[in-house]
Amino acid sequence: MTNIKKELDIKTERMIVNMGPSHPITHGTLHIILELEGETIVGSETRIGYLHRGVEKLGENRTYQKFIPFTDRMNYTSSINNNVGYTLAVEKLLGIQSPPRAQVIEVIACELGRIADHIVCVGINAVDIGAFSAFLYLFRYREFIYDIFERMTGGRLTTSYTRIGGVKRDLDDRTIELIRQFIKEFPKAIDELEALLTRNRIWYDRTRGIGEFPAEEAISYGYTGPCLRACGVEWDLRKVQPYLGYENYEFEIPVGTRGDVYDRYLVRVEEMRQSVRIIEQAIENLPEGPVIVDDPKIALPPKEEVYNTIEGLICHMKLIMEGIKPPAGEIYSATEAANGELGFYIVSDGEARPYRIRVRPPCFPIFSSFDEQVKGHMIADAVAILGSLNIIAGELDR
């Protein structure tokens, strides 16, 4: 190749293109600067911060309860997992646990959120690679999940479902029926997706060996979640540090072998099946009881008490005007969100407002390895890799 170039005296130049901040594949506002030789990527630089809203700083000026809606806006494809992750952190700071029924409901909500997130990730990845129909086959069921969320929480995208010490409201019979219908119908949709993609030669060629990442390097970058498991590391916080009673459920952790786009796809598909299994077990063993702790210093009293008793009214007022006052100290609590380890680090100085809230988003460390992964691949591969890493700009920039 070089000889021909010399003989004909062809001058070649590297081209620099901006992928984003507004480009169809960035799904949010990412900015990637690519250096191209023909269509091969020889260098890449990522710029983040376009969606920075200062969520962590905002948290310092609000009571613990009022930070919950901000968590919705981090990973907006599975906001319910963020809600659960945050309230678990505050509960850990307070040294309490939500009642058993609330815990099971939270597990159901988390797994539904995980499925919704994986649907978005796998679906959008398929769209980026050109398989539009596969995306819509799944998105019907994302709508279904959002309908369930609407009944459960009152919101479809921004759920704000959990409260410190429990959840906002109980599941009604119709919602349970809908969830049962969902776990019955959804596996068929996964089968349809797999029929379209898993053994599809074009899909296989487009994803196999693309963005391959060895396990040691993935760990050193701080990978978690499906992307780490695709590298072959069996690491899932639900198994290794169970929370919300995950140790009582039977499920498996799928792992890949090569850590490429294809493995990430397979891991996500299998995780959706495992999530259905968890929901099945949870919905069958839903305990009776309250869904929020009975502690007037933490949870709002029921409305009847607020309207009819003076104690109820005072508790309500104190919680709204002052908020929860956890003991001084600092904690780090991590949950397995759909995309990996979602950690909340909270420092409390004993006041009603946190001294510092720090969020450890799963996709921040993952995105930092993007430059290394795309090198030597082509533009079309960069698209596939970005889709498979599931970068959510809201969570990345916060």
Place this chain on the structure above:
Amino acid sequence: MMEGLLNPQTFMVFKVVVVFVAVLTLVALATWAERRGAAFIQDRVGPNRVALFGKIRIFGLGQPLADGLKLFFKEDVLPLNVDRVLYTIAPVISFIPATMTFAAIPFGKPFVKNGIQYFLSILPPDTNIGVLYIFALAGMGVYGIIIGGWASNNKWSILGAMRASAQVISYELAMTLAVVGVVISAGSLRLDRIIEAQNGLWNIVPQFIGAIVFFVSMFAETNRLPFDFAEGESEIIGYHTEYMSMKFSMFFLAEYANMITASGLFVTLYLGGWHFPILDSTVIGSVVAFVIKLLFVLWCFIWVRWTLPRFRYDQLMRLGWKVMLPLSLINLVIVALFYAYGG
């Protein structure tokens, strides 16, 4: 009265008008079928809101009309630093060959009236260059894409243009070699002879490999998914990123017109043209047979687009040079040996 009007001159005018109108209507219908077909495949409803006079909905058939009107009234901005002349003529270069190619395709059985033979194709078949004419014009179409991408002064558009040129080189070769097989079996470049030669046995049966090569190349030739690299809307956004209004819609119309021509060509070369048992006994029946086959192939375009993911650019090259070209050569050798020694 009609009998008196039927002479070669009026018939020529009649053919030109009818074919041109029919192809352009079919383009509009194809965009509608694409969206409704995609909706059907993807379990959605698709466009069904556009109503004529606010009342008649007819499955959203008014949608292409509304889209066309919308594009027509869009502001046509000339982006900064584009090559004005090339930027303006690129869609024209793309559009004109796309509508011209159909002229050579015979869409019905020739008939004799008052001792004069009438052919149902715009170009008289005895021009003797049918196949060549089509390939020459089809090859022109890509210039529109290359010039458009180059003139836009946009890096992504240049990438699209680059892909289109590379793609055309690697696919037209295989496509043309596949067609040489058909030409050998018919012994002529005339499309009507090729159709006649298929009476009783369509070419798709004896030249199955050639038919597959041609079918796959058709997708590359018309820039359709799984080979829509020049556009690649999720990767490089496309060669027509900087185009808007009617200039954009000309590229768009050209794509669909190319699809129709490619379908017509596939029907002519491999599916026996207007031949069909019983139907081809009358002239009108033969036209109907041709249109039905054409619509079926057209549906295949839509069907494949909404089923398969996109190839990668280098994978397409590999497929083109390492698989399609050898396959078409094998097909050619088999056909040639058969006609040299067997036939």
